[in-house]
Amino acid sequence: MLERTGIPTDDDLEKVIPDKKRLAKGPVVIIECFQKIPCDPCAASCKFGAIKPFKDINDLPQVDFDKCTGCGICISSCPGLAIFVIDMNYSDSKSLIKLPYEMLPLPEKGKDVYALDRAGRVLGKVKVIKVLKIKNKTNIISLEVPKGMAMKVRSIKVEGKNNER
Amino acid sequence: MKETDIAIIGGGPAGLSAAIYAASLGAKVTLIDDGLELGGQLIKQTHKFFGSEKQFAGIRGIEIAKKMIQDIKRYDNVNVIANATVTGYYEDDVITIVQGVNGDILKKLKANRIILATGASENMLPFVNNDLPGVYGAGAVQTLMNLYGVVPGNNILMVGAGNIGLIVSYQLLQAGIKVEAIVEALPRIGGYLVHAAKIRRLGVPIYTSHTLKEVHGKDCVEKVVISEINKNFEFIPGTEKEFKVDTVCLAVGLSPLSDLLWQAGCQMKYIPELCGYVALRDDNMKTTKGQIYIAGDVAGIEEASSAILEGQIAGLNAAVSLGYKQDNYQEQDEELKEELKELRDNPLSEKIKIGIEKALIKEGRD
Numbered sequence: 001m002l003e004r005t006g007i008p009t010d011d012d013l014e015k016v017i018p019d020k021k022r023l024a025k026g027p028v029v030i031i032e033c034f035q036k037i038p039c040d041p042c043a044a045s046c047k048f049g050a051i052k053p054f055k056d057i058n059d060l061p062q063v064d065f066d067k068c069t070g071c072g073i074c075i076s077s078c079p080g081l082a083i084f085v086i087d088m089n090y091s092d093s094k095s096l097i098k099l100p101y102e103m104l105p106l107p108e109k110g111k112d113v114y115a116l117d118r119a120g121r122v123l124g125k126v127k128v129i130k131v132l133k134i135k136n137k138t139n140i141i142s143l144e145v146p147k148g149m150a151m152k153v154r155s156i157k158v159e160g161k162n163n164e165r
Numbered sequence: 166m167k168e169t170d171i172a173i174i175g176g177g178p179a180g181l182s183a184a185i186y187a188a189s190l191g192a193k194v195t196l197i198d199d200g201l202e203l204g205g206q207l208i209k210q211t212h213k214f215f216g217s218e219k220q221f222a223g224i225r226g227i228e229i230a231k232k233m234i235q236d237i238k239r240y241d242n243v244n245v246i247a248n249a250t251v252t253g254y255y256e257d258d259v260i261t262i263v264q265g266v267n268g269d270i271l272k273k274l275k276a277n278r279i280i281l282a283t284g285a286s287e288n289m290l291p292f293v294n295n296d297l298p299g300v301y302g303a304g305a306v307q308t309l310m311n312l313y314g315v316v317p318g319n320n321i322l323m324v325g326a327g328n329i330g331l332i333v334s335y336q337l338l339q340a341g342i343k344v345e346a347i348v349e350a351l352p353r354i355g356g357y358l359v360h361a362a363k364i365r366r367l368g369v370p371i372y373t374s375h376t377l378k379e380v381h382g383k384d385c386v387e388k389v390v391i392s393e394i395n396k397n398f399e400f401i402p403g404t405e406k407e408f409k410v411d412t413v414c415l416a417v418g419l420s421p422l423s424d425l426l427w428q429a430g431c432q433m434k435y436i437p438e439l440c441g442y443v444a445l446r447d448d449n450m451k452t453t454k455g456q457i458y459i460a461g462d463v464a465g466i467e468e469a470s471s472a473i474l475e476g477q478i479a480g481l482n483a484a485v486s487l488g489y490k491q492d493n494y495q496e497q498d499e500e501l502k503e504e505l506k507e508l509r510d511n512p513l514s515e516k517i518k519i520g521i522e523k524a525l526i527k528e529g530r531d
Contacts, residue, residue, distance in 0.1 A: 003353040004373045006361030035358045036511045038470070039215035041223040057217050058511035077223055079213035080359025103339060103367075120368025136213070136223070155366040 007031055007118050017151065026071020027087035027096070032154075033080060045077035072098045076138035077154045080088040086150050093152035096129065101141045106131055107158045114157040115145060122157070123149055169244070171483050172260055172276035174425065175384045176297040177205020179461025179476035180282035181201070181233040185528075186480030187280075188240040190489040195274060196237070197246045197262055204230035205284060207469060211339070212332055214506065216470035227256065227311075235472040246272070248507075256280070256500050257457060273466030278456050278483040281426060282476060285419035285440075285462035290324065292377055295444040299386030302368040303333045303416035315430070316340050322389050323347040324377050328356035328414030334364050345408040348375040350398060357513075377413070378405060386411055395407045421463045429454055438520030439465030447526045448502060449482035450475055458483050465520055 002008050012034050019054065022028055029050070040054045050067035051074060073084045081100045090096035107113045109151050114127040126149070130142035145153050173180045176198030184196045196405050210226025221229045224323065237243050249264035249272075259278065264270040286303040289295070301309075301317055302326070309315045309336040321342055323334045326349035334344045347364070352374045354361045361371060368389055372391065378400060393404035421439040427433060431444040439493040442466050444452040451458050458479040461472035478501050485494055 002358055002362075004371075006354060006365035006371045008362065016509065032362065033359060037357055037359075037515070038217070038508045038511055039222060039515060040217055044218060053206055056510060057507055078214050078359075081363045082359045085218055116366055116368065118362065118366050120366050136211070136225070146354065155363075157368075 002034060008034060013151070016063075020062075022065045023086070023088045024075075026089045027065060027072075027085055028065055029068050029070060029072075029074060030084045030086055031063060031074075031078075032082045032084065033061055033078075036060060039079060041077045041079065042074045042083060045074045047071075047073065072140055075140050076134040076136055077099050078138075081138065088147065088150060089098065090144065093147060094144045096146050097143045097145055097150060097153055098140050099154060099156070100138045100141070101156065102138055103158070105158055105160050106133075106139060106157060107141060112160075113143075114155040115143065115149065116155040116157055117152045120153050120155065123153060125155075126153065166259070166273050166275055168275045168373040169193050169277070170195065170253075170482055170487055170489075171195070171280060171447065171480075172274055172373050173280045173480075174260075175205065175282035175284055175461070175463075176200065176203040176245070176247075177282060177284050178207055178229070178233070179284075179463075179472040179479075180205070180280070181230075181237060182473040182476035183282060183458075183460055183480035183483075184243055184476045185233065185236050185240075185278045187484040187489075188237075188243045190481070190484040190491055191242065192446065192484040192487060194240075194243045195246065197249050197251055199248065199250045199402075201247065201248055201344060203234050203247065205340050205346060206304070206307075207233075209304075209311040210332070210469070211311060211336055212360075214470060215468075218503075219252060219504065220470040220473060220508070226230070230364060231471075235361060251425060256330060256423055259306065261408045277487055278419045278458065279390060280450075280458045280460060280476075281463055281478045282459070282461045282472075282479075283422040283425065283463045285466055286422050287415070288420060290377070290415050292380060294380040294382065295335055295387050297380060297382050298384065299411050300380065300413045301415065303329050306333055306414050307336065310336060310340055313376045315344055317414070318345065318386075318410070319407075320345055320410040321412045321414055322377070322391070323414050323416060323420070324408045326351075326354045326361065326371055326373065327351060327416060327418065328360060329419075330414075331356040331360035331364060332415060333359065334369060337527060338364070338367055338369070344369045346406075347371045347376060349375045372406075372486075377403075380413060386413055389413060390420055404441055421460060423463055423467065426452065426457070426459070426463070429457055434524060436465070436514040436520045436523050439524060441466075443524050445526050446523055448478075450479035452481065453526070465517065465524065467517055468508075471508055474501055474508065477501050479487035479506070
């Protein structure tokens, strides 16, 4: 249970993952935000109105998946680092995941990193497609992962020491 | 003796916002802080804040502090006394200030209004060996690491899964330190679940209904034993787990730093929901001593975003009570109070709301 372990359950996730039809269409946002807290920057960040404006600042984010282009601009806006973009259509066998990352060293484009699940377990090595440095320092990493891993991978581990200053 | 309209004690989020608001109305403000620089705990906060845009949502604490300190500098009518501690309050509205590293400068200041924004102190946990080197409070870890760039150790056990325990764990991971585990005595994670999830997916286990049982070490911390506990907070035999760590970080709550309020003779009340003794206050943040206002954690332990709003409410009302004019005072005042209400309109703030209800003076406002 999320409140005991910090890991969202399948029931939690079911509420925020778009249906198969939408997933098949291409990149789309998944907001893993399950607790009412006073926070609304995601809605303000969305240029397409896909994250609906909050009536109450404590509401959970509501997404209109048909309006979402999967641009990922909301990823770095989220103070909770809870926003991901998944493209199930990336290629025949691979999906693309965009995730927020605030650790150093940053991974390198084209190199492999360890993919971690929501409990921090290593799922395997995956390829870094893009590293987008963001001004607010919540950088966005794009990963190419086997389709079966797309709903599991939520973080990465980069080898090497944190020597950047 | 020097005189000021409003003395603000404490330069964290509440004190800074009170100073900015009161100064914008033209009041002569003296802001006194014990740190080497202003900002209070904000300058150690590297995470992005929650809240709405008005309350700096999405901005990192350290950036919020920078912005507020810049704002303060714009006002000639704000005098900052840094590296100074207010040691006493006297009946004729005089406060004494001890300044300097050695505390060898004594100043007296007559203040027509005082806004107390002294914040909180960390709670300690009683256990054998809690005096071993390597046992830290979370505030000390943040000061060492985020202000001075010194890591406290290499392997850490975090005690407490409230927001501070979770945030400091994340900062330790960012500094390249191994956080072996987080233990939390309560059956549920107390902090925001998004903070918990982002630490969890970096591989740090969170053990709820667990607490620290033993800390071992000769000259410093070498090993800890944690244990599961039952509903009555008793150890459950056979559930012990051992970790080789050199550091234990305690994030087991805060208590309002209210000594000056006691000394000034404000009516105080123990309110568990606000984490300790707080001064009774009206909705303008005015205490039973009419010239003393409170804001931030000293009024009850909460978040920085609510401290900022309380500071604004106190700053506005203290200045207006001295005759300074705000054109649309009524509107401004109501807007701030409404914003604060919205911020607390969620299940996690239920306790705070109950606590504030107990601390609120509704009768006899002037």
